[in-house]
Amino acid sequence: MRTAVIGAGVSGLSAARMAEERGDQVVVFEKGTGVGGLVKCEVVDGVLYHCVGGHVFNSRRADVLEWFWKHFDREKDFHKAIRHAVVSLADGSNVDYPIENHLYQMPADLRNAVIADLMEIQKNGYAASENFDDFLRHRFGQTLYREYFAPYNQKIWGRSLKDVPLAWLEGKLPMPTVPEIMEANIAREGEMKMVHSSFWYPLRGGSQFPVDVLAEGLDIRCDTSIDKAEYRQGQWHINGETFDRVIFTGNTRSLPELVGGDCDLSAHAAAVQQLEYHGTTSVLCEIDKNPYSWIYMPGSAHESHRIICTGNFSPYNDNRERSTATIEFSREMNREEIEQQLARIPFNPTYIAHHWEECTYPVQTGSTKGIIDGLKAALHPHGFYLLGRFAEWQYYNQDAAIGAALDLFSSMEK
Numbered sequence: 001m002r003t004a005v006i007g008a009g010v011s012g013l014s015a016a017r018m019a020e021e022r023g024d025q026v027v028v029f030e031k032g033t034g035v036g037g038l039v040k041c042e043v044v045d046g047v048l049y050h051c052v053g054g055h056v057f058n059s060r061r062a063d064v065l066e067w068f069w070k071h072f073d074r075e076k077d078f079h080k081a082i083r084h085a086v087v088s089l090a091d092g093s094n095v096d097y098p099i100e101n102h103l104y105q106m107p108a109d110l111r112n113a114v115i116a117d118l119m120e121i122q123k124n125g126y127a128a129s130e131n132f133d134d135f136l137r138h139r140f141g142q143t144l145y146r147e148y149f150a151p152y153n154q155k156i157w158g159r160s161l162k163d164v165p166l167a168w169l170e171g172k173l174p175m176p177t178v179p180e181i182m183e184a185n186i187a188r189e190g191e192m193k194m195v196h197s198s199f200w201y202p203l204r205g206g207s208q209f210p211v212d213v214l215a216e217g218l219d220i221r222c223d224t225s226i227d228k229a230e231y232r233q234g235q236w237h238i239n240g241e242t243f244d245r246v247i248f249t250g251n252t253r254s255l256p257e258l259v260g261g262d263c264d265l266s267a268h269a270a271a272v273q274q275l276e277y278h279g280t281t282s283v284l285c286e287i288d289k290n291p292y293s294w295i296y297m298p299g300s301a302h303e304s305h306r307i308i309c310t311g312n313f314s315p316y317n318d319n320r321e322r323s324t325a326t327i328e329f330s331r332e333m334n335r336e337e338i339e340q341q342l343a344r345i346p347f348n349p350t351y352i353a354h355h356w357e358e359c360t361y362p363v364q365t366g367s368t369k370g371i372i373d374g375l376k377a378a379l380h381p382h383g384f385y386l387l388g389r390f391a392e393w394q395y396y397n398q399d400a401a402i403g404a405a406l407d408l409f410s411s412m413e414k
Helices: 010-021 062-069 108-124 132-140 142-157 178-187 208-215 252-258 266-272 335-342 368-382 398-413
Strands: 002-006 025-029 041-044 047-050 078-082 085-088 094-096 198-202 219-221 229-232 235-238 241-243 245-248 259-261 276-287 294-296 306-308 323-329 350-363 384-386
Touching (some): 010 025, 010 208, 047 276, 108 132, 108 178, 276 335, 323 335
Parallel strands (some): 002 245
Antiparallel strands (some): 041 047, 078 198, 306 323
């Protein structure tokens, strides 16, 4: 099989490596200057900079772990870190994450209000939920909804949480019962039951390291745009070459114009343009030394929703007396706006660099699944497959992207 992979992020490189392991001849097309996609890292003034987010690795899936560790020397190239995330509340108090498991760290009046909400839920049962907003109120109570869940998520998604469908929640959020919340607060076990309570992180290179390793030996064409992928006489024609199948990890919104020949997607063009997304301005900063890996910030004093303490992920990530981190904003911002925002953010951040990425968060609505399923139904019979965060319009982390690639090849083999 000759397989074309479009996109050289985690999804594309994982798929390319899996196809090669099955004996395919693989060509990877990447429009950017290098591999990595959303996990790309750079070094700025001696500091490792996750240009979008802060990416780490772990998985609850045994097959993902097995496949990943076949390609790396875990003891030599990675170290295991214990996740220590915290919610920085508007009153300045810090409560360990997940917040519902650490009520004992809250100011007394806030803690008592949350407990009263939870007792009411336990007494009356969980009310039916029709959307994300309902779920948060009914699962955690009005106080936690008001102090954390609603403002934090509204910062990320920039919309009413009533517009976010429940289908988005599947497999993405913990859904603890009231007794489980109470048990966690009594036992004080922290995050240790969560899959990402610990994670593996490269000693050097950050999330750029694993994609560079996966890319080794592959035929990757960087700085290469594709104007058309045409399906004729049972084969795909791309940039003067022919392929038996295509694995597309780019942005699905581009597909109606990209795909042509005997595979016509014009009937899907209008629906695809309904797919929504958010971008992220990621700001590399110096910040005060701290013990945290993630700091979630629901307060209204500034627009950022989280600080990712990437300087704490590896001792080789920075070379400064203060620590370093990436601070995220869910819109495009210039240097002046960023500086104004940083002055209001805890841990005294100071600016080093910033990067705007237009497409970082796919936004799901009630019609998203139907749109993607319709495209897959039109493309799969012709050997053209969708894979990845913006191809499948799913909020995939590294492990989820690898898992989706494994599932794709498993389905191909059936």
